[in-house]
Amino acid sequence: MAFLGKVDFMTLSETERVIYRYLSDNYEKIPILHIRDIAQESHAGTSSVMRLIKKLGYTSYPVFQAFIQEKQRETFLNMDYFDLLSTKGYPKELVEKCQDLVFEILRSKIIVFLGLGSSGSICDYAARRFATLGLNALSITDPTYPVESRLSETKRNLIIAISISGGTSEIFEILQRLKPNAEDCIASITPSQTSDIGKISHISINYEIEERRVNLHGDLTSQIPSLFIIETLSEMIYEKMMTP
Known part of the structure; x- marks a missing residue:
């Protein structure tokens, strides 16, 4: 899911890849997920989640959430039902x-x-x-x-x-x-x-x-x-x- 951010998978640790897959599978929930929820579901620490967020190009988790929320809003508005x-x-x-x-x-x-x-x-x-x-x-x-x-x-x-x-x-x-x-x-x-x-x-x-x-x-x-x-x-x- 490229719109999570640009990232070179070769630079990700195995833990970070697990977190990334979790975020991809739960893309629609990201705006309401707490960072500790992601860590718990990915069997990782919050520090590992933050490292991935920064590798994706975001300065903080709230900035990442805001970006995803805006993308979801744009997708909704552009849909021709x-x-x-x-x-x-x-x-x-x-x-x-x-x-x-x-x-x-x-x-x-x-x-x-x-x-x-x-x-x-x-x-x-x-x-x-x-x-x-x-x-x-x-x-x-x-x-x-x-x-x-x-x-x-x-x-x-x-x-x-x-x-x-x-x-x-x-x-x-x-x-x-x-x-x-x-x-x-x-x-x-x-x-x-x-x-x-x-x-x-x-x-x-x-x-x-x-x-x-x-x-x-x-x-x-x-x-x-x-x-x-x-x-x-x-x-x-x-x-x-x-x-x-």
């Missing part, structure tokens, strides 16, 4: 891909949505919305769930994986196990068509989104694109059902 609603992030063939997936949805006996974390929440919403349309849809957000046994007694099933990274190993492993069944269709809603999940899918609906992480494992990536795709699919299905 309506970009999340722009069509620029979707492929030109979005409608055609959605139509292909709607065809599979309407011919499938069971529709399974697969996802973990925030994507799992979208799966729950999608399954409920499709069930409202009278479709046999369910959401699986537990990778240990025996999905194969649920699908073993039916043919022509549809599995829709939702993933921000496109590489969620637990989801990919499930899809690998289901892939050999030629009568089932695998689809995915994920930013990358060339990801593991995208490549294993028969139909992959993609979009562009900036992945945002906080505190290393915290995911703040927007789910608006995947939600929009789910809404589009359900509207297409509803229109077909209402057409004589």
Whole structure:
């Protein structure tokens, strides 16, 4: 994270590198962190924290905090939140891909949505919305769930994986196990068509989104694109059902 300050990593001690990584992972908290908090979480002394701050080019910790706070304010003011609603992030063939997936949805006996974390929440919403349309849809957000046994007694099933990274190993492993069944269709809603999940899918609906992480494992990536795709699919299905 270069905006912490310019520094030659070769000049940093191992302790200072640990402190630097902690600051990078907790960038948004810096304005409210006390120097002793940083020292405690980095298992270092306050003097080590101050040495790093000075190597980053700041005369004191309050000056460093003020700089980071101003950078955060500028970032906030420069964000165009309506970009999340722009069509620029979707492929030109979005409608055609959605139509292909709607065809599979309407011919499938069971529709399974697969996802973990925030994507799992979208799966729950999608399954409920499709069930409202009278479709046999369910959401699986537990990778240990025996999905194969649920699908073993039916043919022509549809599995829709939702993933921000496109590489969620637990989801990919499930899809690998289901892939050999030629009568089932695998689809995915994920930013990358060339990801593991995208490549294993028969139909992959993609979009562009900036992945945002906080505190290393915290995911703040927007789910608006995947939600929009789910809404589009359900509207297409509803229109077909209402057409004589």
